[in-house]
Amino acid sequence: MQDEFIVKGGVETTAKNGAVLIVGGGIAGVQASLDLADSGFKVYLVEKTPSIGGHMAQLDKTFPTNDCSMCILSPKLVAVASHPNIEILTLSEIEEISGVPGNFTVIVKKKARYVDLSKCVACGQCIKKCPIKVDYEFEEQLIKRKAIYIPFPQAVPLCYAIDPEKCIYLTKEKCGNCKTVCPADAVNFEDTDQLLEFAVGSVILAPGLDTFDPTQMGQYGFGRFKNVVTSIQFERIMCSSGPYEGHIKRPGDDKEPIEIAFAQCIGSRDEKIGNLYCSSVCCMYTIKEAIIAKEHQPNIKATIFYIDIRAFGKEFEDYYLRAKKLGIEFVKSKIASVSELPNGDLEVKIDADEGSLTRKFDMVVLSVGLTRCRSSDSLAKVFDIELDEQGFVQSSEFCSIVTSKEGVFACGTFTGPKDIPDTVAEASGAAALASSLIAKKRGELAVRKEYPPEKDVIYERPRIGVFVCHCGTNIGGVVDVPAVVEYASKLPYVEYAGETLYTCSQDTQQKIIDTIKGKNLNRIVVAACSPRTHEPLFRNTIREAGLNEYLFEMANIRDQCSWVHMNEPEKATEKSKDLVRMAVYRAKLLQPLPKQTFSVNSKALVVGGGITGMTAAIELSRQGFESVLVERSERLGGRLNRVRYMMDGRSQREYLDSLIRQVENDSNVEVLKNAHLKDVLGFVGNFVTTIDVAGSEKKIEHGAIIVATGGLDYVPTEYDYGRDNRIIVQSQLEDLIADGKFSARSVVMIQCVGARCPERIYCSKICCIEAVKNAIEIKKRDPNCSVYVLHKDIRTYGLHELDYRKAGELGVQFIRFPDNEDPRVEISSEGLKVNVKDASLENEELFLQADLLVLSVPIVANQDSSELAQLLKVPLSKDGFFLEVHMKLRPVDFATDGIFIAGTAHWPKFSKECVSQAYATVSRAATILSKDTIEGEGIVPSVNECKCTGCGLCVEVCPFRAIEIKDGKACVNEALCKGCGGCVATCPSGAIQQKHLKDEQIIEMIKSAVME
């Protein structure tokens, strides 16, 4: 493996090309493309299906936030499509690659689409006339599609494709209806496959996952019994844009199910079918599916049959507990088989702790595992990379992104099963590594997005356009959208009102632009979903039509109408009209706002000198950026200094020492030890930070901040820890083993000491795996030593499951105790007696004699996190870890621009995951540091000096220190201001007004709200 490659310093010089090839257009490929394109590289994004989006496009909502999956994905897809530095090649696969890192030549086979991308307007005339119906892959075969089709309504590119194997013109020269009816003359039966050649400097492989096909497990009846569905089918069933428009019913007979059984680990953790690993996401997505099913139809009774509930990620345990509170039943046992009753109901045979029993359900959902993607073998062959035994990319102990081939990187579910946030972080990490190899070529092939000149509308009468979104049936299934449009069209100054199926789709952006131009509109209202996720997209769209982006207003008729009033469609429609009216009345008073441009300091500040911080600093250097690395203690390395060996038994020392050497010798990195932050001023691109270095002060100027301050080991107060030297924690056991001082004949480990308890609800993710690691080491050294691991669930997620299995094979005994009955320990001079109830043996009491009691304790948040959070003005989660801006799609970004988070300061995690996140923060920071200038916020306050008394209250409340009193008057530094509005609300004389949210604009809205 290329560990030296990862930690090598300095920018590579051999690169000849500033382009990157990305294979796979799922969320991983999309995220990597955007990061690279935004930081000055050209991207070729190769996707084998007709649209980018991958599996995320199929999901209904996402855990644990319950965000609508398509709603958060769609803006990213549109951003990729409209990015001048990204070329999307759909229906394409890689044929060949040659050359060397920095200078590869790639041959891509682009299959015939038979529909001209540049002509198709996605009007849908063709599908009406196509006589052929085939199974619809995107809808998981629940319904049919036509031989000419778009994969899904928000597909990118939004263009039809003809299925060459099913089209009867292409196979038998019959029909041709689509060509006859196409008004754009886009159908081209003469289209042929093409071989295209590209020069790229590096490659990212993100081909994703496939879901396990349960037809091979005949005992569950999938494929034979219509009411047995897979979890991915259930996602489509629940989805408002899915085949049943979100109405939960059985595919067999349209009956609404009441009792639904969810069967876990179908195709995962299964020796018989050869998938030994845990798929990492199924427990959580099943909990999500059960919760959402109940939200749809509260009478649904969901029962989850499981082996272990693996709720190990950020806020997952809370989500699990919420499901329990909602009445979702959890049964610890595996479903052995399913049989069908004459009425379509299903009888489920369960191998429970108490023996086998049967239960009747209306529907069974098989929680299918994630499997290696179908093209992994062929990709591995073409790119000459090694895969592991389970078919995932063979990676090193410290980095999942590098492959065995230099210049070729991997991310997403291709490197192992994982959820969306981990996929997104790893994708950003891959973007960093792929770009640092060709850093010298940054900007050579990239172009800057140019907008048309801004139209001056200040003296024009308002001409408002209103676009009301159906969002599939998300809004349209409840709100009478045509009625809202009809109503909007009669409001004052409205020149255009229309409805759109998905306002965020690529074709609608063009429609908005065309309508603005065609109708000479100068203010736009979109009534759709949340401004939080979609406002930036629409603002960008109106900019492309030549309008200032602040001439835009959004009414959230999804969250505030169709979602909250889903059972009262008439009232939801009336409320939508009210919200649209309010938006229109405000829109007529909107004014264009200028944005200031600021220069960017390309240096970064990295806080924390553990593996995460050091990796980030080295990677910044490889990208060509200088950094200052601030470490509180006198030694670099952080928590990894206390880790004595890795899972494979090898020491981590060599790696850590080489990392420390490298960072200390890197001329681009200034290492400050015994140092901590005292003050942080400024804003993205232009921070000024005061650092206390061993008692003296140092000021540095920089453009971005990476927070990598790690976490702490919980010091237990439980089990007499600290009072008897036979009671220790896992890290102390590791020391005993590594120092050759381990001599016990019997060891009992207790999991979740100080975790998953009322004081600390969360699961600390790594403790089960730590216990397994140490148990294996003991057994390797002394097979006769008895090792018991007492647990609530063993959470060896992903490929760690193989280690759990190995520990079992070596004779480690795992005993599950009931959630609310922790083991008890009696201490005597003869030894330690552990009393535990075995939940698998109907809570039978067991007494274990131990020489050593080892407590598995969680990682807790750093005590000084809140101080740092205050300095940086960033939030902490309720558990005290740093809180990212969007858990799903921006997992390493803070809400404050230019500040990023990585490692265990964000959440407990392994070093490999810390490293991926470290690279991810560099990738995200590079999107800022690589620019000469950036734009500031337009929504800033203005001070009416005639009214200002200079009282200074605004100065006190401003969290960004953006206001000062000059010559007795408040004065706003627009560069520092974040537009929070605190000063406006505080000003006793009403002298400060927030641009874009002026009193008259708000009052006009309020007046219009009570008008009818």
Ligand SMILES: Cc1cc2nc3c(=O)[nH]c(=O)nc-3n(C[C@H](O)[C@H](O)[C@H](O)COP(=O)(O)OP(=O)(O)OC[C@H]3O[C@@H](n4cnc5c(N)ncnc54)[C@H](O)[C@@H]3O)c2cc1C
């Ligand atoms: C039922 C289910 C529910 C889930 N729910 C959640 C959830 O609620 N929250 C969550 O965080 N995660 C969830 N997940 C996991 C989530 O779907 C994945 O983490 C995520 O989609 C992985 O993204 P990816 O880009 O790595 O892969 P994919 O989404 O699989 O994308 C890979 C893309 O690469 C393309 N491709 C493959 N081979 C090639 C090739 N040779 N050439 C070109 N292109 C290729 C594919 O067509 C695809 O478009 C769920 C998964 C399942 C199965």
